Amino acid sequence: MNISATIIVFNNAKIIGRTLKSLDFVDEIVVVDGFSTDGTDEICRQQGCRVYQNKFVGYGQQKNYAQSLCHNPWVLNIDSDEVVSPTLKEEIIELFKIGEPETKLFKINRLTSFCGKWIKHGGWYPEYISRLGHRNYVKWTEPNVHEDLKLTSPGKIGSLHGKIMHYSFPSVKSQVDTNVKFARLGAKDLINRKKRRPYFWEVLFRPIGKFAECYLVKLGILDGTSGFIIAINAAYSMFMKYTFAYMDDLDD
Numbered sequence: 551m552n553i554s555a556t557i558i559v560f561n562n563a564k565i566i567g568r569t570l571k572s573l574d575f576v577d578e579i580v581v582v583d584g585f586s587t588d589g590t591d592e593i594c595r596q597q598g599c600r601v602y603q604n605k606f607v608g609y610g611q612q613k614n615y616a617q618s619l620c621h622n623p624w625v626l627n628i629d630s631d632e633v634v635s636p637t638l639k640e641e642i643i644e645l646f647k648i649g650e651p652e653t654k655l656f657k658i659n660r661l662t663s664f665c666g667k668w669i670k671h672g673g674w675y676p677e678y679i680s681r682l683g684h685r686n687y688v689k690w691t692e693p694n695v696h697e698d699l700k701l702t703s704p705g706k707i708g709s710l711h712g713k714i715m716h717y718s719f720p721s722v723k724s725q726v727d728t729n730v731k732f733a734r735l736g737a738k739d740l741i742n743r744k745k746r747r748p749y750f751w752e753v754l755f756r757p758i759g760k761f762a763e764c765y766l767v768k769l770g771i772l773d774g775t776s777g778f779i780i781a782i783n784a785a786y787s788m789f790m791k792y793t794f795a796y797m798d799d800l801d802d
Contacts, residue, residue: 551577551646554620555628558612560584562630563593565717570597572634575643576626582616610690610697617685624650626682627699631717632660638712642682645710653708654687655680655701662716664725664776672770672777672784673763678709695735722779729787737794753792761785 555576559566560583573579579599583591584606594601604615617625626642628634638658645651657678662669669675680688680699687705691698701707719725741747748756764770764784770777794800 551575551643552622553577553624553626553642553646554622555579555626556582556613556616556620557594557599557628557630558582558584558606558609558616559586559590559594559630560606561586561588561590563588563590566590566593566630567597568633568717569628569630570594570599572639573626573628575639577622578620580616580619582612582619584612608692608694608697610692613690613697613699614692617688617690620685623684623686624682625685625688628681628714629716633715633717635713635715638710638714641710641712651708653706655683655699655705656708656710658682658710658712658714660714660716662718664719664780665721667773667776669773669776669780671768671772672765672780673768674780679714680707681714682710694738695732696739722783725780725783726786729783730790733787733790734794734800736791738800740791740795741800747798748792748796750796753789753796756792757785757789760788 553576555573557569557579559581563586570579581591581594581599581601583601583603585603591601591603600619602619604612606612613627658681660677660679662674662677683699687702688699689702691700719728761781761784765777765781770781773780
């Protein structure tokens with residue numbers, strides 16, 4: 551299949567093998583490594599990946615760089631903590647059996663694990679994310695956080711129903727650490743977008759609104775204890791983002 555896969559990595563030696571194994575159907579795997587110190591790059595080389603090291607300046611920037619290195623026109627992007635499900639693998643193979651699709655960008659449904667439990671509500675699922683595209687027609691956005699793969703000109707976006715399995719948070723601590731990291735990055739985007747620091751009322755009430763959205767509106771309550779913890783952490787992440795921006799505490 552004339553499809554490349556791209557992965558950006560940094561110190562993912564413990565989990566990268568699982569991800570690479572699920573990509574056995576693509577023509578090449580391009581890995582961009584942010585100078586790992588745990589042997590991630592060597593593991594990828596041993597598995598036949600083309601590995602490039604590049605200083606990390608942003609998620610979108612790193613993914614665009616990886617896409618530029620691909621030999622094939624079609625590129626599937628997968629994160630280091632994600633796995634292509636067997637159903638998705640077969641769906642992609644069937645998609646290209648009859649030739650190159652006219653649609654140049656496809657969204658894929660992602661199912662995320664939290665502390666060993668697959669989460670079905672709270673805004674986490676279904677979650678269609680743009681991951682498979684023709685490199686001449688798509689490009690990653692480059693905010694500080696929450697990058698997205700977009701068409702570079704107007705066109706139709708297709709959907710695939712096979713899942714990307716996202717082994718994102720093996721522990722509560724891992725989610726809290728990620729939330730704090732992304733909250734700081736999100737605060738920079740918030741100020742850039744609003745051209746001002748947030749008001750104090752936003753620091754007070756945005757987190758409450760986020761909890762209500764995740765737990766009640768998007769039915770996180772149906773995920774039991776996990777849904778409650780996720781909603782609390784989402785509210786905490788929102789609080790930290792607005793607090794970082796309000797206090798102008800954005801220095802690296």
